[in-house]
Amino acid sequence: AQSVTQLGSHVSVSEGALVLLRCNYSSSVPPYLFWYVQYPNQGLQLLLKYTTGATLVKGINGFEAEFKKSETSFHLTKPSAHMSDAAEYFCAVISSNDYKLSFGAGTTVTVRA
Amino acid sequence: KAGVTQTPRYLIKTRGQQVTLSCSPISGHRSVSWYQQTPGQGLQFLFEYFSETQRNKGNFPGRFSGRQFSNSRSEMNVSTLELGDSALYLCASSLADEQFFGPGTRLTVL
Numbered sequence: 001a002q003s004v005t006q007l008g009s010h011v012s013v014s015e016g017a018l019v020l021l022r023c024n025y026s027s028s029v030p031p032y033l034f035w036y037v038q039y040p041n042q043g044l045q046l047l048l049k050y051t052t053g054a055t056l057v058k059g060i061n062g063f064e065a066e067f068k069k070s071e072t073s074f075h076l077t078k079p080s081a082h083m084s085d086a087a088e089y090f091c092a093v094i095s096s097n098d099y100k101l102s103f104g105a106g107t108t109v110t111v112r113a
Numbered sequence: 114k115a116g117v118t119q120t121p122r123y124l125i126k127t128r129g130q131q132v133t134l135s136c137s138p139i140s141g142h143r144s145v146s147w148y149q150q151t152p153g154q155g156l157q158f159l160f161e162y163f164s165e166t167q168r169n170k171g172n173f174p175g176r177f178s179g180r181q182f183s184n185s186r187s188e189m190n191v192s193t194l195e196l197g198d199s200a201l202y203l204c205a206s207s208l209a210d211e212q213f214f215g216p217g218t219r220l221t222v223l
Contacts, residue, residue, distance in 0.1 A: 032210050043117075043203055043214035051210055090156065094210065099144065100169045101205075101212060103156035 002027035002093045004074075006104035014112045019063075019078040021107050023091030026072065033074040034092040034101070035065055044090065050074060061085070086111045115139065117206050117215035125221045131192040134218045138185050138206030144168075145187040146212060147179060150201040159202075162187055194222045 007022040025031055032051045036044040048059025055067040061084075065076045074091060091104040118137045126132050138145050146169075147159040158171040162181035179189040185206070191198055199222045205212035 034211075036214075041216075041219075043216045044205075045214070046211060049211060099161050099163075099207075100146065100158040100171065101148075101156075102158070103148075105155050 001102075002029075002031060003102050004033075004091045004093050004104040006091050006107050008107055009105060010108050010110070012110045012112060013081045015083060016080050019076075019081045019085060019109065021076040021089050021091075021109070023065075023074045023076065023104060024072050025074060025091075025093045027093055032094045033065075033067060034094070035059065035063070035074075035076045036090045036092060036103075038088045038090065038106075040087075047076070047089075081109075081111050083111050083113065085109060117204060117213055119202075119204050119215040119218050121218060122216065123219045123221075125223060126194050127223050128194055128196060130194050131190065132194060132220060133188055133190045134202055134204075134220070136187045136189075136204030136206075136215060138187070138204075139208075139213055142206035142208050142213070143185055144207045145181055145185065146205045146207070147187070147189050148203045148205065149173075150203060150217070151199070156203070159189065191220075196222050198222050 004025045034049045035047040048057045050067045058064045063078045088106050088108045090106050092101045120135045144163045146161040150156045161169040165181045176192045181187045201217045203217045205214045
């Protein structure tokens, strides 16, 4: 079975500051890892994904994440926060022999002007 | 290409009633998954359908059921509604490893 743990349910950053959201996974088989963003009253939008290959993955809106197998981590970063980044972010895992996403509890990001 | 659509967007029901939610996947996508999102439990997998067959199921009671039609459209049904069924129900369609989500149906049970 696979699972993810997101450290920190709320993160507050200043506009222009680094955004760092932490995600650790547990999987018995090579995982596929995802970061999704959810704006109020909307569905989930994919930011980026890791399946195989390059461990540093670039996504939309300036976000990137690095897959570190030795640390079982897939942390999400953005060098400079923008007001529009205020949302809830979910890390998710799917195993290569399964089709159901297992989500973390989510991290709410607020951006201070 | 049109995204995943879900109808209705909002629904209010009373305890004991039943409800049917609909999901139209992206054209060409044969897999449809359903998730329940609540403040307390977060995002939980309900079930996944592929080519009209349920391929995966989460840990929900039998009151939650679903089906998929030959055109890949899917419905989920909840019978004998309970207050705790109030949630945002999200549908996602996929072609391979990436799932594309609809806007969800907000169900309120009174």
